[in-house]
Amino acid sequence: MAVATRPLDTPEAGKPRARGRLQLLLILFVVLGPMILATSMYKLQFWVPEGRSYHGAMIGNGQGRADIGIDAQESRWQLLVSAPQACAQDCQQLVYLARQIQIGLGRDASRASHALAAAQPLTADYLALLGREYPQLQRYPLDAARYRAKVAEPGPQLWIVDPHGNLVLRYDAKVNGKQVLDDLRHLLKLSNIG
Structure with missing residues (x-):
């Protein structure tokens, strides 16, 4: 075949x-x-894309707390208020806002803390108020010269700082607290640290 x-x-x-x-x-x-x-x-x-999902000014250059004159250690997310001058009305409003935002986190409140870094000593009346109303507020000294060399914006600022000490977002004194809370919730949702 x-x-x-x-x-x-x-x-x-x-x-x-x-x-x-x-x-x-x-x-x-x-x-x-x-x-x-x-x-x-x-x-x-x-x-x-032109759009963004955050409300503050993003700090994407790897700066940490120490770079802006704040020597501190914290192993959680932090709402940090910086006051390069005296802690006047705007600064005090940001301290209040930081505490309210932390409370607003609900079950995630233990993952964040709030702090104040001031270049000048606080008044006795305000110190007494902080001791009475803000028992968990951490206080740090602020090196005004290093701060002014790195931060161009005058006046108090509110910062979101990650658990490694990196600055993530910055807000001025006119910030809407709901926007900061939304940003921090989003960061906590995406983060496995802190």
């Missing part, structure tokens, strides 16, 4: 090979295409 064989140089013999090459190219495109597109978007800054 004779079996009919086709010569290898016929057009039908090259079809499986061409199909295999096409499949290989498609697989490479599916795997490498998104990486090339994402790298191009990052390097060339096109199709970058």
Whole structure:
């Protein structure tokens, strides 16, 4: 019994090979295409979304508390009020807001703390109020020269600081507390630390 064989140089013999090459190219495109597109978007800054999901000024340069003149250790997230001058009305309002935001975290309140870093000594009346009304408030000295060298904005500021001491977000004295609470809740949800 004779079996009919086709010569290898016929057009039908090259079809499986061409199909295999096409499949290989498609697989490479599916795997490498998104990486090339994402790298191009990052390097060339096109199709970058304009919107953002946070309300404060993001500190994305790796600065920590020590860089702005605050030497402190805290292993939780922190709402830190900085006062480069005397802690006047705006500063006192931010201290109050920081405590209210921590309370507003509900079951996550133990993951955060609130603190005040002041460059000048606090008045006796305000110290008495802090001792009475804010027993968990941490207080730190603020090196005004280092602070002014790193922070251009005058007046008191509210900072969200991560458990490693990195500055994450900054808000001025006119901040809406609900926005800070939303930002901090979002950070706590995404974070496995603190």
